[in-house]
Each structure stands twice: as structure tokens, then as C-alpha cells.
Amino acid sequence: MTAVRNTSSNARFFRLGAIYLPVTAAAQPVAAWLPAIYSRDFGLSLALVGTLYLAGQLLNSVLDPVVGALSDRTRSRFGRRRPWIAGGGVLFLGGGALLFFPSDGAGTAWLLAGLAAYYTGLSLISTPLLAWSGEVAAGYHDRTRAASTFTLLQSVALVAALGLAAIAQKVQPGDGRLQLTLFGALVVASAVPALWLTLTTREEPASIAFDGAVLRTPLSPRAALQSILCNSLLLRVLASDAAVRAGQGIRTALLLFYVTFYLGRPEWAAGLFLFQYAFGMLSAPIWQRIGVKLGKRDAAILAEVLQSLINLGLVLTTPERFWLVLVLAFAQGLTQGSGNIMLRSMVADVADKHRADTGEERAGLYYSVFGLADKIGGALAAGIALPLIAWFGFDPQSATNAPQALNGLLLVFALGPALAHAISAAAISGFSLDAQQHDAIRRHLDTAADPALQPAE
Template structure:
């Protein structure tokens, strides 16, 4: 039987989330640098890269519900989540090695296999890990604390990766192979120790009032679909998160092009990322406090509205107004991951409500479809943004017309602004607040502890 501590420490959250260090260190380069480098240095077309990203992520996203459901039902001496995270770590590391150390004659087949291993590994890591974090942190605000700790780890990883990109740009400007090599060394050097820290996170004995996980019943595909699509609260979180990820993905995918070609400042290609994410390390503790003060729904709405306005303001930027670019990057850093923190934490609350209503433990399933929403949002970003700027006439290998550069700016600014606005609108109807969740936890405690059962 899996047990969970009543009030885990932040240090335990940090150890549990250690695997986010290599995962995030790989994610930013894969999304932001790899498409441009493959197109510029290896001769692959943007349309091909965008299509393969879209196909690969959508294909591999079908693993999320499978992994989530199976991890809910897994019973082993190592627990129900650890075996999946361990297997995912192996796939992720192998896929990352292929992506960051490609052959000179890389083709579509190599990229498909590499992306499949990479994204499959992420599925096996992220879904069980998120479900495990919800079990480790049973309290309403504990979950916000766990999510903010994970976000802080991700911010540190981003700054490390972007620092290497800046070093590569300084040493050999425009050398894509050097950038990929440095990214790959960071990911591979941190993957094994981080995976060990996550897998060896110690679990304390439960307190008398801490609920044990309920028995997991068999779940057919049709029952799984009903458990997901019949849950209006979950659907709101999923739709809001997909919109967030789409907006973040468009910005991440196009930022390198925006800085290099629209602003005409290739020397800032890595520096602007680094500038933003350095301030982003302050975002997690700030938004943790806001989430506790306002509640998760209101904090998520505020975060997404702010991000929509920040991205919308990018329409006003020009090569001569670089101070405005820096100001908006600073603001973007302070709101970085803000909506993600709240939405990720909400999934565990929704799983608690489902469990108290039905007696079924479905945290793994719910986090798997949350991961699916993440991937759909990211896939839409790469699969739509890259072909769209190509349709406007933008080509990183040619001299671009003013119209093509204006098209790049509009997609870069308006795409994320619209996505974040949609996210805010969708999550407005989320009704599960702290008081309701506290009542749910009391019912779960009472149901799981025989000493709290009413006398016959």
C-alpha cells in the first residue's frame, strides 16, 4: 500500500522533482533551437520539421492515457510510479542523445525515431511523476507549493541551458553544431543523478489522518473516456492548459527567428532567452504566494490575462525599440509558468473530487490526459506557427521581405496573446475552491481511517 506524508517539506518536493532538471534543459532547446538549426545547418525544410514535430507529438501523446491508467494499477515493491519513471528516463536519455548529437546527413527517419524516443520517455516520466506529486501533497496549498517548487527547478534548468547557448554564441557565432553539443552534454550529465534523486525519494509513514490510496478497479477504454469527458472540471483545466502551452510554444518556437531576423540582433538570440528566464526564477515563489492569497482559479485567470497583454504589446516592438523588448521580456519572466503552476495543482484536486464521488483512484489517468493536453498545445504551436510564417514568405535561409518579417512579428505576438486569453476565459468557470477541497479531504480521511467511521 502506498502511503503519503501529511505535510511534506519543500526539500522533499525538490528531490522528487529533480528529474525536471534534465527534462527542462532538453525541452527548451528541442522546441526553440533544434528546428532552426536543423533548417539552417542541416538543410531540412521548416515545413518538414514542423510536420514531423506535429506528427511525432500527436502519435506519442496516445501513450499518456495508457501510462496513466497502468501506473494507477501498477503494484510492485518499488511502488506504482517509480518503474514507469525509470523506464521513461532511459527512453528520454536515448532520444535526447539522438537529437543533440545527430549525424551530418540527418534525415527524416532519424528525426522521427529520435522524437519518438524523446517524447515517449517524457510520457513515462511526467504522467506518473505528476500523479505521485499529488499523492505526496494531499493539501490544497501543499499542491501549489509542490507545483511552484517544480517550476523553480525548471527555471534553473532553463537558465543553465540558455547560459550554454550564450557561451556557444560568444565562442562561435552561428555554430549550430556547437550549440547542440553543449545542450546535449548538459542533459546527459544531469540525467542519471537527477533520475536517481527522484527514484530514491523517501516516503514517510502516513499519519493517522492521512488517507491511503483507494483500491484501483479495472478501467475499460469506454469507462476511461467517461471518467475524463464526463468530468466538466477536468475538461476546463485541460482546455485551459492546452491553450497555455500553445501560446508558450509559439513564443518559444519563434523567438529565435524574431530576435535574429526581425530585430536584426543575432547576438541576442540566446541572451534574450537568458534575460527572461533569469527573472523567471523569481516567478515561482511570487506566484505561489499569489495562489495562496487568491486561490488557484483566480490566480490562474490573473496570470493568463497578464501574459496575454504582455504578448499583445510585442506588436509595438521594432528594431529601434529594443528597450521595449527588454521590458516585455522582464515582465514575461515574472509571469513565467504562473498559469501552469495553478493548472497542474488543480488536476490533483479534481482527482480527489472524483475519488470522493466514485471511490475510484484516477490521479494517474487524469494527469495522463493533462500531459496529453500539454502535448497537443505544443504540437499545435510547432505544427501551425512554422508553416504559417512560411506562408507569409519567411525563410531563415534567404533574405526576407518587410512583409515576411511583419508576418513573423504578427504570429509571434498575436498567437500567444490569443492563446493566453482563451486560457483565462476557459478557466473562469472552474468552481472547485479551497473550502470545497478541504471538505473533500475530510470525507476522504473519514472514509480511509476506520477510527473515524461512525459507530454501528
């Protein structure tokens, strides 16, 4: 059987994913630095800041499926996804400018406006972009290459943001305004050219006949929910992704406590993040090759098993074995995002199968619930890990913690992600859509006489 040929170039994927540079460069500072800076330097209470952040994230979560479903049905001379990404880019840039360049009297209204524009912009960018990537990269392995390219861009942006944070701390320790200015300069300077590159990405000539698939997609919450809950392949991907994000979230939430209190090396609190993510830039091309060689499901299983073993190894770390911490951080970097790459590209394959079976276009909707799975996984991480270490008696406000509390912190930090990654591997092990089956689906979509089953873009 002749396979569908993968013809999209890596340069095309870099161009399409360029917007990930400013989006990722903003994400880490917004999540990790802004709450403390707005509370300390602008006099807003942490409770108020937390409430505004929660409102912004809820807005983002509600908008994701709405934007995904509407972008599936959008028809314009610029395509289905471009108008949403363009509008989202403008809102993201405006929100970023407000958040990173606050006026001297910035208060609640300023932060609220910045977060609303920022999170709305993210919703308008993220889901349509992922759906569009599945249309630009129509081939099975093309999608693995696209997802790995996006992961590489995100790693580069993350390292750049962490590097700026380190520079600011070195030049002027504790200067929140300097940190905001450096973060904002990176985001604003990269946002305009990145958005232009993404929006001007060339694609295959669209088939006018494909409008039939758009028109046949019911704009009904009940029909949308049914298309999700009745799709066993999609549910496996969502469950696996939520578990991955839970494992990553536990590690992220507890890393500062682990380094500062268990290892007794507070000077490495930011450095270990930077160390891991620097090597993480190597992981995307490595796992792209593995995904092409093994196929997405087997590569995802391998990635999650390896990450589970790496996290189990953390049980053996002690303050005296800091070399082992660095070795495991290096290994963690080389497997960073490996499972996410495969799972992200699987969503487009599942959407192709659904379109071939039903004539309905659901790529935007499916990527929106994939984003929700990310958020659920992150929420589970914080909701489980933090109360659990508190139950062991760990108190970050205490100058000293009992050995039992520190050992409990280590166990949650190590075993929580290990278990989550193992669950992810188990969930995706039953995913049955492989390269051969997808090639047959693509041939059907490309050649079917029914106009509703023509290529997406």
C-alpha cells in the first residue's frame, strides 16, 4: 500500500509556529512573576491578584471551546483560522503591554484589563492555531514534525525568559519594574514579526468544495458534546494529556520547595529550571525522529515510561548527592515535552477520522478540549500536591521543617509525577489509529467524491 507522502517543509512549520515565541515568553512571567510583583510593588493584595487570575483563567477556559467550534465553521477569503489568530494577536499584544508596562498608579482596573485582554487573546490564538497546524501538516509524520517544531520554539522562548529573569536578578535584585520591562521588551519585540510570519504562512490551495464539511457541522452544544464523548480515540488522548500535565504540574509546583528546603540550595531555585529547559531545547528534534521511527503511540508510551523512571530516580537524591539531581535534570530535559508532542499531533489525526466517518469538521473543537485537558491536569497537580505536602507537615513559612515533612515533600515530588506519567502511558496504550490507517483516511479525504470529505485547507 502506498503511503501518503509528507511534503511540508520544516521551514513552513517554523513560520507557522512563530507566534509561539511571544506567547511562551509571556506565559512563564505572567504565571510566576507578575502576581508577586503586582502585590509587592503596586500594593495589590495577593488574594485580590489571585481572584483576578482565577477569573482570567476561567474566561480562557470558557472561550476555548467556543472559539474552537466557531473557527471550524468560519468562512472567509483569509481562511477559517487566520481571522481568529489575527484578532487574538492584537488582544494578546495589548494585554501584554498593559501587564508588562504598568503606569505608576496601576491598580485593580489596570490588572483586570490586562489579564482580560491577555487571556482572551490566548484563546483566539491557541485553538485555531493548533487546528490550522493539523491542516497545513496533513501527513501523519508531518504532524509529528510540526508539533516538535512548536515545542522547540516554546523551549527557546522559555529559556530566553528565564535568562532575562536571571539577568534582572543579577543586575538589580528584587527590582520588579526592571523584570517587567525586560519581559515586556522580549514579548513586544517578538510579537509583531512573529504574528506576521504566522499569518503569512503559505498553505495548499483550499478546495471550495470543502465548505460542505463546514456547513454540515452542527452548531449545537449537544452535538458537539456527543462528538467528544462518543469518540474513544479522543478520550484516550485527553486522559493521557491530563495525566502528563498533572505530572509536569506537580514537578513545577514543588521544584522550588524541593531545591530550597530539601536540598538546601536556594541559590539553585531558578538555575535548575534554566538547566533543565536549556537541555530541553534538544528534546524536540530527538523525539521527532523517535516519533517518525516508532509511530506516535509507541513513541508516547516510551516517552512517558522514561519520564516515570526519571522521576522515580528522584527518591534516591539527597543534599549530598546533588550530582544525581543534575543528572536527572539533564535526563528530564532530554525527555521534556516528548509525550506532549505525540499527543498534540494525534488530535488532528482523530479529527481526520471523525471527518471521514461523519463529514463534520471538528478539529477546532477537539483542540479546544485538548487545551481544557491541559488546564484540568494543571489544576489537579496543585489541588493534590500542595495539600498532600501540607498533610506531611511541610510548611514553607517555617525556617526549619521536620525530617518527616521533608521526606514527605520528596516522596510527593518524585512519586506524584512518576505515577502520573505511568497513567498517561497506560491511557494511550489502547490508541489504535496508526500511520497506515491514517494514510488510508487521508486518501479517502483527498479523493472522495463527496464535497464534504475534501481536504481541510
